[in-house]
Amino acid sequence: VNEELSTFFYVPVGTMMLAIAFPAILLPTPNRLITNRWITIQQWLIQLIMKQLLSIHNTKGLSWSLMLITLTLFIGLTNLLGLLPYSFAPTTQLTVNLSMAIPLWTGTVVPGFRYKTKISLAHLLPQGTPMFLIPMIIIIETISLLIRPVTLAVRLTANITAGHSLIHLTGTATLTLSSIHSMTITVTFVTVILLTILELAVALIQAYVFALLISLYLHENA
Amino acid sequence: MLSRVVLSAAATAASSLKNAAFIGPGVIQATRIFHTGQPSLAPVPPLPEYGGKVRFGLIPEEFFQLLYPKTGVTGPYVLGTGLILYFLSKEIYVITSETVSGAALAVLVIYAVKKYGAVIGQFADKLSEEKIARLEEFKQSCIRYAEDGIDFEKEKQAVVQKRHYLFDVQRNNIAMAFEVAYRERLHTVYREVKNRLDYHISVQNMMRRKEQEHMINWLEKKVVQSISAQQEKETIAKCIEDLKLLAKKAQAQPVM
Numbered sequence: 001v002n003e004e005l006s007t008f009f010y011v012p013v014g015t016m017m018l019a020i021a022f023p024a025i026l027l028p029t030p031n032r033l034i035t036n037r038w039i040t041i042q043q044w045l046i047q048l049i050m051k052q053l054l055s056i057h058n059t060k061g062l063s064w065s066l067m068l069i070t071l072t073l074f075i076g077l078t079n080l081l082g083l084l085p086y087s088f089a090p091t092t093q094l095t096v097n098l099s100m101a102i103p104l105w106t107g108t109v110v111p112g113f114r115y116k117t118k119i120s121l122a123h124l125l126p127q128g129t130p131m132f133l134i135p136m137i138i139i140i141e142t143i144s145l146l147i148r149p150v151t152l153a154v155r156l157t158a159n160i161t162a163g164h165s166l167i168h169l170t171g172t173a174t175l176t177l178s179s180i181h182s183m184t185i186t187v188t189f190v191t192v193i194l195l196t197i198l199e200l201a202v203a204l205i206q207a208y209v210f211a212l213l214i215s216l217y218l219h220e221n222a
Numbered sequence: 223m224l225s226r227v228v229l230s231a232a233a234t235a236a237s238s239l240k241n242a243a244f245i246g247p248g249v250i251q252a253t254r255i256f257h258t259g260q261p262s263l264a265p266v267p268p269l270p271e272y273g274g275k276v277r278f279g280l281i282p283e284e285f286f287q288l289l290y291p292k293t294g295v296t297g298p299y300v301l302g303t304g305l306i307l308y309f310l311s312k313e314i315y316v317i318t319s320e321t322v323s324g325a326a327l328a329v330l331v332i333y334a335v336k337k338y339g340a341v342i343g344q345f346a347d348k349l350s351e352e353k354i355a356r357l358e359e360f361k362q363s364c365i366r367y368a369e370d371g372i373d374f375e376k377e378k379q380a381v382v383q384k385r386h387y388l389f390d391v392q393r394n395n396i397a398m399a400f401e402v403a404y405r406e407r408l409h410t411v412y413r414e415v416k417n418r419l420d421y422h423i424s425v426q427n428m429m430r431r432k433e434q435e436h437m438i439n440w441l442e443k444k445v446v447q448s449i450s451a452q453q454e455k456e457t458i459a460k461c462i463e464d465l466k467l468l469a470k471k472a473q474a475q476p477v478m
Contacts, residue, residue, distance in 0.1 A: 032266045034354060037346035044349055085324030171319025191326045 011095050012088070019088045020096075023077035046073070053209060057216075064216060071100070071212070072205050079160055079201040083167075092161045097153035105149040108216045156208055163198040170194060279335070 030039045049072060054065050075091060082089020090096045112120045124141040125134065170191045177184040275283040281298070289297040309315035 031263065032269075033357075034350050036269055037343055040346045040349050041342065044346075083323075083327065085320040085327065167323045168319045171322035174322045175317065175319065188322060188326060191322060195323070195326050195330060 011093050015088045016090050016093070016096070019078065019081070019090045023074065023081060026077060027073060061216060067104075068209055068212070071104075072209050075156070075205040075208055076201075079205070080199070082160065082164065083195065083198060083201075089160055089164065091156055092164060094153060094157045097156045098149070101149040101152035101156075104212055105152065108212070109145070152208060152212065160201060163194070163201060166194055167191060167198065279332075 027042065028039055030043075035043070046069060050065065050069055053068055053072070054062060057064070078089055078091050081087055082092065109120075124138050124145070126137070129137055170187065174184070174187045174191065177187060277283065277286065286298050289301070293300070310317070
């Protein structure tokens with residue numbers, strides 16, 4: 001357990017470069033219309049996810065679509081590849097997630113405040129609040145707005161890191177227990193189940209991008 | 223498997239990475255290798271039907287073929303087993319928690335691939351086939367549209383060839399209409415002229431009749447005036463005698 005905040009920002013740079021660059025190999029660019037199975041399934045999956053994701057945007061919001069697709073694919077692939085043994089998931093590092101979250105969140109909020117100031121400010125106060133609550137609510141909404149990038153980053157970091165830690169700990173427990181009482185191989189089944197749940201890390205991409213998307217939506221229409 | 227992907231990716235990347243990092247910027251520009259071959263992007267070469275053959279889903283067949291002349295069929299297996307046992311026993315490969323998680327992942331992946339691999343492959347093939355069918359349908363509909371256009375055009379051309387019949391009929395109709403109008407007018411003229419001539423004739427006839435009657439009346443009047451009383455008596459007596467003679471003759475003959 002580390003006491004200092006700075007220990008959150010120690011990063012293994014070399015491994016990180018490899019781990020961030022590698023997923024690109026798994027996403028080939030087709031140079032033909034009818035592709036092999038790998039690319040066909042990728043295209044189908046991307047279409048499926050993106051239709052959901054981009055359906056609520058107007059034309060102006062759709063200029064974000066490439067960014068969102070890239071985000072989804074990157075986070076999803078890096079999370080999945082981090083599940084392999086002896087691999088590294090860059091999304092376990094707070095630096096990576098913060099450097100994704102802060103610019104993206106800022107890119108949605110700041111244009112909203114700049115071009116549609118009144119509407120953006122109006123979002124800080126829900127309709128129909130009693131008069132005496134207004135100052136409190138505005139303070140609370142401002143804080144919740146400003147803390148969004150931190151929540152986005154920390155959510156992703158905590159989820160992935162916790163999953164990885166659990167797997168490692170359960171694996172170590174399995175090994176230790178196998179010399180003590182080898183019938184506890186059922187623990188490996190617990191590991192298996194944990195892995196299955198962790199593969200829902202892919203769903204976290206949805207959480208990430210959806211959160212981003214919702215803020216985008218709010219500020220695009222604002 | 224991925225080894226082949228890496229090898230092919232490395233082969234394509236190697237030529238572009240020849241002048242990559244660790245050299246000064248000017249050197250890169252000076253020594254850049256431009257296209258020396260004649261790469262052509264179309265037509266794209268066809269995809270192979272099946273992937274490369276692998277054993278255990280990991281090791282390509284070529285490896286087994288490589289070792290076959292020296293060690294026969296069991297060579298690679300003995301090598302594999304020996305290597306694994308060597309690494310384990312000498313603790314070159316240490317069993318850690320990563321081993322356990324790797325084993326769990328392997329179980330999951332093998333289970334998923336065995337159970338759903340073919341299904342997913344068929345699904346991907348179906349997607350491709352649907353795409354091809356859509357494009358083919360579009361192509362066929364374009365061809366059909368063009369063929370329909372051709373047939374329509376040919377039909378119209380054939381109709382144009384037969385247009386002269388229509389023109390002849392129309393010409394005939396018009397000629398007949400002219401003829402009829404001409405005759406009608408002729409008849410009208412004839413009738414009008416005849417009318418006027420009849421009028422003149424009837425005027426002449428009437429004049430002559432009137433003159434005749436007038437003359438007859440005048441003559442009668444004059445004759446009657448010229449008959450004296452004596453002549454009248456003599457004529458009447460003669461008539462009575464003729465009548466008596468006729469009566470006698472009539473009595474002699476029977477009445478029919």
